[in-house]
Amino acid sequence: MPKDHGIGASPKRREDIRFLTGDGRYTDDINLAGQAYVHFLRSDVAHGRIRSIDMAAAAGMPGVVRIFTGEDFADIGGLPCGWCVTDRHGNPMQEPKHPVLAHGKVRHVGDPICAVVAETLSQARDAAEAIVVDIEELPAVIDMKKAVQDGAIKVHDDLASNLCYDWGFIEDNKAAVDEAFKAAHHVTTLELVNNRLIANPMEPRVAVGQWEKGTGDYTLYTTSQNPHVIRLLMGAFVLGIPEHKLRVVSPDVGGGFGTKIFHYAEEAFCTFAAKACRRPVKWTSSRSEAFMSDAHGRDHVSKIELAMDAEGMFTALRTDTYANMGAYLSTFAPSVPTWLHGILMAGNYKTPLIYVNVKAVFTNTVPVDAYRGAGRPEATYQLERVIDKAARETGRDPIALRRQNFITEFPYATPVAVEYDTGDYHATMDKLIEIADLAGFDARLAESKTRGKLRGLGVNCYIEACGIAPSNLVGQLGARAGLYESATVRVNATGGLVVMTGSHSHGQGHETAFPQVVADMIGIPEDMIEIVHGDTANAPMGMGTYGSRSLAVGGSAMVRATEKIIAKAKKIAAHIMEASDQDIELKDGKFTVAGTDKSLAWGDVTLAAYVPHNYPLKDLEPGLEETAFYDPNNFTYPSGAYCCEVEVDPDTGKVTIERFAAADDFGNIINPMIVDGQVHGGIAQGIGQALLEACAYDENGQLISASYMDYAMPRADDMPMFTVDHSCQTPCTHNPLGVKGCGEAGAIGSPPAVVNAVCDALQRAGKNVTHIDMPLSPARVWAAMNDATANEGAAQPAARSSGSAEGRSLGGQA
């Protein structure tokens, strides 16, 4: 019998009722008395010098309150970057200014130049069209490899070059890695592109700034995954507002996927303008603006080499990556290709020597930052693709090759700075083989053949580092913040309680899953527990939601606070029952004294805490509210094995996903239904990246996939039924729940499975195609197939294994 409540049960998500019935309260639902609207005039060229801005006509147009330009922000801080990477020579990264509104130059299509505040949105747009901006257009910096050559046009004139940093990891291992390659029996090399993506949460970004004339207090309502972080970054670094005068509220948020982590110019603008205009100022992004102002994801061009001995044991791994930063450094951008990517390069394998080089490059494109998985999908994709290629080159079974190199003893210290606490990679592989019915593949292959379709099978493993992150460790790695989480548990007199958590929920189901934990700890029904989040006026502090950290870190803080509550409640119960608190037990919402028949209900104790008539007032304060901060002492390491079966239409190149199976080890599980949903969503996004999504720029820096007419989002009918399993559980050893996190796994583990499957299908059909760059659109697959036989027309130059990979993962024709 499955459990019907508490940890391990799958109650339906309580928040879904309001989401599905239109009763959610999103930022755009917030309208303040007297609010004005801002429209941003954005650059339509990728790179240029602003010669002049003529606002004379616009300023006099109906409804215009005020027009702002970069000049208005000249004396104010720029948008800060939350991470400083130290390069391989020991120097800090190059860090450009990131003005709220463009000042002097525009650096990407979509860069805001002017902000028009008006009585209505239409009036603001009308006035923006009357502004005349004279821009001296400059050549766009698009190609990453050309961007770092001597004499290249610079995105930022005051920096030495377009190179943000040249990172070596671990630099001291480089020589040993090079030696291992010289001694290798076999070396497999693969050049590949991790395609640039646009997150496209269903709800576009919104900001409403408010300033109280009487008190000077500011409030910002914003679509953020971490309102406390926005308060700190914007208050301290941009606008100079102390945190006690600034409240940031992120109410219901319609999806984030990473792109709502970061502090954006529009938030700072609305907060600033609310005071400047002495009235609330609101901005709601259009979908078109979202394409050119939300931080993009991925965009790596990599070369990976795997050295093996004669027995197929991995002896060394070496990677060389160009990572696109875009025009400015978004909040966590520098960490994604480094500390969220390099430390994953060992994967599930005991490769003894690893060296990762990453060159982060400024280009005239939208800033690139974390997107579901953030660095870990890029690492996993490289590794699992090169292993598949190595298996093929050496005539080994790809599963057997992986198995013989698996890490099997834990804890395991990788050569890339992290120590895995637990895992069982053979177990997830065994489970995958079972649930994917690999035994039936040959029959399905034959059946596909009767329909003229090429069937292929792709398998891969993944490991991720999440539950981000130990503050002392990330501090050493360049983080400018700690990555703990906090929670306050406030028990009310009648026994119900509120958990105020710094973990933000924007679709993850915290309001359902978190109470399951507390309900189990105390033994009260889940509906007595309310989760409050998304408001700096409530939770004491919050580092927010990303990196699959909510339950592992935020949930652990909640557990610690609840433990404090229980400890205090036991003291109260002990006093009332005239026993020692050491003898008090709490079970099923009832306090008992061991060895006696004395008992006291949970509600009696909570009432006593607030009506302290019979209460140990000498030893204990009244009230029942506790706060805990939890700082993890390691990452968590979910892992798993994924399998994809595809059919390729040989006449058109169209790929269809026929079967998809995922065997994950997330440690302990609180709500299996929510975990299923997280994995489903992650796989859907991974399949989107693998088959459909391509954020493309042309050589002039124009975004050519700037709407859903050209940017292919995955749809339900692009997906097969998923078979997911998370029964393999090696609990995390260092957090109180033993949980590892499941939010990103699907997006990390699925792209290589898809690409491995397509390459397998083509190889089985006699086509010598070793790699195709994502997305594997019909046009690219068809071109690759015909390149293999006719030796003409590659899918993308970077797909070639000849070393001719271009330094760009960006657009152009298929």
Added chain:
Amino acid sequence: MYAFEMERPETLADAVAALKDEEAQALGGGQTLIPTMKQRLAQPGRLISLAGIAEMKGIDSDDDGRLCIGGGTTHGAIAAQSDYPALAALASRIGDPAVRNRGTIGGSVANNDPSACYPAACLASNATIVTNAREIAADDFFLGMFTTALEEGEIVTEVRFPVPEAANYQKFAQPASRFPLVGVFVAKFSDGVRVAVTGASEGGVFRWSEAETALSDNFSAAALDDLNVSADGMISDLHGSGAYRAHLIKVMTGRAVTAAG
């Protein structure tokens, strides 16, 4: 969107009169024009909605057995008719239910989007486009990308489709928009086969005459074996090269012939 005025005439005559205003623009189902206006890429001062004109809606047959579809008839209604199954199947795959319940055939053929589906059906079926002023053979109607034989203010009131002995439309969807990257409509009549291609050419919808000749002799996919479409003049973009589109024309034509039976 900019401010505009809107009129809803109830008769064709009133609509024609209203469209004489220089500022006026006809509005069919609005599935192209409204998004364009929302992007502020079009700024008509006055919209003349054709949605309230009963005489432009509905489907029936004329004495020659042609299927006569009012210009104001929605894709959804066309998808629901059973007299011309290949046309119904085409309509059923345009956009999504919301688009199909608003968009009209008259609006679509008047717009002549190079990636629209109906122009292929019209051309392959040798349809007649009827306006408030005249009748225009499909061969003379579609003049190039977003260009038709329509005069200013002229309204497509009806499209008359001869119903072929066998027909099929194959759409190979562009992955993002799901408009045809290449769409091929094959129609077999007693006096020959017509093949029309949409989505592929920089010149908009066109007939593939070599295939028509071959298929008129031998209505099977094998008849196309020795034919190839030149990539010259084919659209080349993010979603496919001209060569790929040219290749798909042959593949989709063969599939349409096979499916038509």
